Amino acid sequence: MLNNLIEANNCILCKKPRCQNNCPIDTPIPEIIKLYKENKIEEAGKILFENNPLSVICSIVCPHENQCSGNCIKGLKGEPVSFNKIEYEISRKYLESVSTKKIKSNGIKVAIVGSGPAGITVALELCRRGYDVTIFEKNEKIGGILTYGIPDFRLPKSNIELLEKYLKAVGVSIKINSMIGPVVTLNKLFEDGYKAIFIGTGVWNPKRLNIKGETFGHVHYAIDYLRTPNSYDLGDNVIVIGAGNVAMDAARSAKYYGSKNVSIYYRRDVCDMTATKHEISEAQDEGVHFETFKSPVEVVDGGIIFEDTKKIENLDGSSSLVPVEDSKKFYPCDTVLIAISQVPRNTIVINNKGLDVKQGGLLITNEFGQTTRDGVFACGDVTNGARTVIEAVVDSKKVCDSMDKYLQQFLGN
Structure with missing residues (x-):
């Protein structure tokens, strides 16, 4: 791909690559980019696959902002090299074209x-x-x-x-x-x-909120919803409770499958969310609304009650989250999706x-x-x-x- 070749040419092939040093699986990024520029796709693919069998997956879902691209030296004064896009092209082509044969078994x-x-x-x-x-x-x-x-x-x-x-x-x-x-x-x-x-x-077992009304018909757990999202009729107005990537995926899926108004409610601030910045940005770009400092209190017919929260500074310098007095309010919706982790x-x-x-x-x-x-x-x-x-x-x-x-x-x- 032309764009990926441009990305590769932007790489300065650092002798002490911060991108590789911050990759959890130590992907030899400069070596891969060099091979890519030389059009040695199969050789590059083999190295990637043997180092990381899920390279084709990780090139898409890894939190690159905290790993390769987030530590690229080019990013200090401009745009970092998007190695993940190069990695995906190489890994995909390798899996599509590699000649494989059955490996001889030792019988164990x-x-x-x-x-x-x-x-x-x-x-x-x-x-x-x-x-x-x-x-x-x-x-x-x-x-x-x-x-x-x-x-x-x-x-x-x-x-x-x-x-x-x-x-x-x-x-x-x-x-x-x-x-x-x-x-x-x-x-x-x-x-x-x-x-x-x-x-x-x-x-795969979703964690409960443990609030009254959680079993009502308009409430679903996001991890269950994501298994077969096209099987659900969520209606136009959807509230997602959570702050991780599952919450973002559920919200984006709800928009994708036709819900008009999708909001993510979280008891802390956006900066405290565990989802990657990329996932949060993608959700916002797709029209997902964010409501912060809202804690769920009770699910009721036709919606859910939240109360406001706020951060307070403790004497030791840490912060705590506390409810705001008399702030409980009813928020109407067709569906509530709960995404507060799994066990x-x-x-x-x-x-x-x-x-x-x-x-x-x-x-x-x-x-x-x-x-x-x-x-x-x-x-x-x-x-x-x-x-x-x-x-x-x-x-x-x-x-x-x-x-x-x-x-x-x-x-x-």
Whole structure:
């Protein structure tokens, strides 16, 4: 693409690249840009893919403002180099054109429970090392949050389809509509010959507001809505409660599917929002309205009651949020979408002894991704709570090393 070549030519190929140093997975950005300028797309794609199997995804959904572009030296006096656009072009072309063949298996079976960012990364990494990998996905499509949590207009699903095609080509088996826990247990997997199990099931249970009226018919949880947004009739006036990327995605989806007036309500200020600046800006550009310092009190027929909040300075220099007296007010709307984070589903834990959890239902693991049950590993959102895709990839690569070391005992037996 001409625009991407212009971006590449703007890069000064720093000897001490701040962009690379602030990339969580240490993408060799100057090297990739140099190869791109030399039209060595396949070579660049191979480097990107081997370093980060989800490069094509991260090039879209990573918080680039805090990583590569946000630390570009060019950005100090002008516009930073948009490496993510170059990365996407290279990664996409690589997956579309790379010649793949089935990797020879060493006969050691490994089960991957969940096919989100962590599951896909572990499956690819272990398959590369010769293990016989099977993914168990409870839905009809792989991808987890990539498929069922990020709108298609932000992350085209064709990218996940390319990854699925690659997974199958190299020999990874994928069982869709296969939930592990209530019927097929971890014990059953071990009995059938799997020598290790990786759990990467994400966080899919929405957190409640715990206010009166939350179960009313015009109230939905954003993470549920994002699974099939075209199935919902939200009406013209929608209020989204939350401040993260899920809230932004829900608000933007509501606008995309026809709601005329969509507002995000948050108990703090815009600068306190956990969503990326890019996501906030995109939502504002698409007509989403922001109401800050509003805390939900009660859902009622035809809308919701909020009260105003304000920040106060404490003696120690910190700040606290307190309600404003006599500020409760009714706000009419057709639909309320709640987006205040998620926690893991406990299906696997309840039905499988030996897996310990910490507060919030997150799986307990050590620094190597080992759970409290021998042979069972985990990482990603199911152990850390909702985080970024790139963080899941980084953690997954570390866990792969740990699983590989554990599985060595079965080789030659």
